[in-house]
Amino acid sequence: MTVPHRGTVPPHREPHALVAKPIFDWFFAVGVLAMVALYVRSLAFTPPDAMQGMAQKIYYIHIPAWLASYTAVGITALTSVVYLWLHDERADRLSEASAEIGLVFLTGGLSTGMFWGRVIWGAWWVWWDMRLTLTLFLWFVVAAYLVLRGAIEDEAMRARYSAVLAVLAALLIPFIHLSVYLFSAGMHPMPVVLQPGEPKLSPQMLVTFLFGFVAFELFCIALIRARYRYAVQRDILATLETSGDAR
Amino acid sequence: MSELRAPGTLRAAWLVARKDLTIEFRTRTAFFSALVFAVLALCIFYFAWDESIVPPVALAPGVLWVVLTFSALLGLQRSFGLEEHDRGIDALLVSPVSRESIYLGKAIGNLLFLSAVQVVTIPALAVFYNVPMGRQWAVVTGVVVLAMIGIVAVGTLFSAMAVNTRLAELLLPMLSLPFFVPVLMSAAQISARVLAGRPLAEAAGYMRILIGFDLVFIIACTLAFPFTLEE
Numbered sequence: 001m002t003v004p005h006r007g008t009v010p011p012h013r014e015p016h017a018l019v020a021k022p023i024f025d026w027f028f029a030v031g032v033l034a035m036v037a038l039y040v041r042s043l044a045f046t047p048p049d050a051m052q053g054m055a056q057k058i059y060y061i062h063i064p065a066w067l068a069s070y071t072a073v074g075i076t077a078l079t080s081v082v083y084l085w086l087h088d089e090r091a092d093r094l095s096e097a098s099a100e101i102g103l104v105f106l107t108g109g110l111s112t113g114m115f116w117g118r119v120i121w122g123a124w125w126v127w128w129d130m131r132l133t134l135t136l137f138l139w140f141v142v143a144a145y146l147v148l149r150g151a152i153e154d155e156a157m158r159a160r161y162s163a164v165l166a167v168l169a170a171l172l173i174p175f176i177h178l179s180v181y182l183f184s185a186g187m188h189p190m191p192v193v194l195q196p197g198e199p200k201l202s203p204q205m206l207v208t209f210l211f212g213f214v215a216f217e218l219f220c221i222a223l224i225r226a227r228y229r230y231a232v233q234r235d236i237l238a239t240l241e242t243s244g245d246a247r
Numbered sequence: 248m249s250e251l252r253a254p255g256t257l258r259a260a261w262l263v264a265r266k267d268l269t270i271e272f273r274t275r276t277a278f279f280s281a282l283v284f285a286v287l288a289l290c291i292f293y294f295a296w297d298e299s300i301v302p303p304v305a306l307a308p309g310v311l312w313v314v315l316t317f318s319a320l321l322g323l324q325r326s327f328g329l330e331e332h333d334r335g336i337d338a339l340l341v342s343p344v345s346r347e348s349i350y351l352g353k354a355i356g357n358l359l360f361l362s363a364v365q366v367v368t369i370p371a372l373a374v375f376y377n378v379p380m381g382r383q384w385a386v387v388t389g390v391v392v393l394a395m396i397g398i399v400a401v402g403t404l405f406s407a408m409a410v411n412t413r414l415a416e417l418l419l420p421m422l423s424l425p426f427f428v429p430v431l432m433s434a435a436q437i438s439a440r441v442l443a444g445r446p447l448a449e450a451a452g453y454m455r456i457l458i459g460f461d462l463v464f465i466i467a468c469t470l471a472f473p474f475t476l477e478e
Contacts, residue, residue, distance in 0.1 A: 084474065140425045147421055151412035157477070161408050164471045165422065168401070171467055175429035175460050182452045183432060 031222035034215035046208040055119040064216035066109040072102030080166035092159035097227035141169045253343035263352025277325045285318040285368040307376040308439040322360045323402040327410040350472035354403040394434035396461045401426045404468040407475045433457045
């Protein structure tokens with residue numbers, strides 16, 4: 001009924017050459033540099049906010065982290081659909097990699113938001129804030145996804161199960177969004193850049209923010225790429241070990 | 248000689264459900280443990296708040312949904328755990344029954360199991376928490392049914408997945424609870440409003456979420472179920 005799980009260990013290459021590759025990654029290096037530059041620029045070369053003071057600095061980390069986590073989680077959902085359709089194990093590795101990186105950025109977004117909330121709202125956590133609650137449940141779903149992956153030995157089954165979970169989670173998010181929307185009064189700051197009309201940020205702040213967005217997306221993709229390469233090498237190693245045992 | 252034909256989807260689903268319910272009816276172990284758990288939890292939660300500050304009737308809706316969720320997890324656990332002994336699932340798979348029917352049958356069995364537990368739990372809640380039995384109970388029962396459908400739709404699929412993993416029982420709550428969030432949030436908000444004597448129209452939005460969730464996840468989980476079986 002369904003296409004069998006496709007293994008993609010390239011047979012034409014020397015196995016040990018694949019496993020022992022140099023680890024310097026220029027893409028990753030650019031990502032790290034962009035992040036460092038973002039910190040320097042946002043702290044030293046961007047004026048503090050007139051109302052929120054230094055607390056507003058978190059804006060340059062919090063929102064890019066949040067957008068990067070959505071990119072990563074979006075990749076997981078898309079590649080899961082691709083896996084259920086084509087049964088290609090590369091799609092599965094990419095969903096695994098981006099889910100793990102997505103969890104890192106979700107954790108970053110949640111924790112930076114909590115610090116900001118402590119200063120501006122006067123509370124570490126408020127349940128009636130829609131985005132906070134939604135992101136928290138998204139965090140739980142991604143965590144469950146990773147635990148599920150860890151609990152299954154068989155590769156094909158792991159790929160199918162986790163893809164099913166990711167696709168169902170994509171259906172779940174609108175429902176959580178709606179129910180939290182009804183539940184909450186909403187005290188989260190509204191978008192100041194992506195909104196009808198001119199951005200409400202000063203030009204300097206806008207440049208820092210856009211730079212932050214680019215830096216975080218770069219860093220996120222660099223991490224996913226590195227994590228994906230790790231998954232490829234791990235699977236090659238596992239194949240080599242089992243074929244070694246067979247001999 | 249009578250002609251042998253494979254049953255239709257719904258007929259086959261009912262046969263699968265009846266098989267599960269027959270097993271349950273003959274042993275009754277899961278039913279009694281779920282029932283005792285539910286009533287026991289009701290009694291214990293009574294002491295979790297200071298009665299002089301929060302009146303029991305105000306706690307009742309919250310306790311109802313906590314107890315319902317966890318007794319549902321107990322029932323769902325068993326649903327596919329049952330098939331693990333002697334690889335019963337293989338026998339189901341070679342029988343002339345579509346995979347969608349197996350899912351629907353399991354879900355119907357779970358729904359009836361959970362309903363049977365609630366038939367005792369809800370009156371017990373009304374008695375122990377001193378909730379007036381009035382017209383609101385018809386609405387609350389309706390909400391309970393809608394919520395159980397959503398919980399069972401998702402939970403049956405995850406039960407099928409969880410039995411095949413290393414963590415088994417531990418994994419089911421972790422997978423299911425985030426999916427129960429919209430159901431529980433809506434159902435709890437509706438029942439709290441209705442029990443407080445406010446009009447149902449106030450909770451119309453939550454009602455739509457509940458019904459929408461049921462429809463979307465019955466379809467999605469029926470389609471997803473074949474992927475959880477071994478090929």
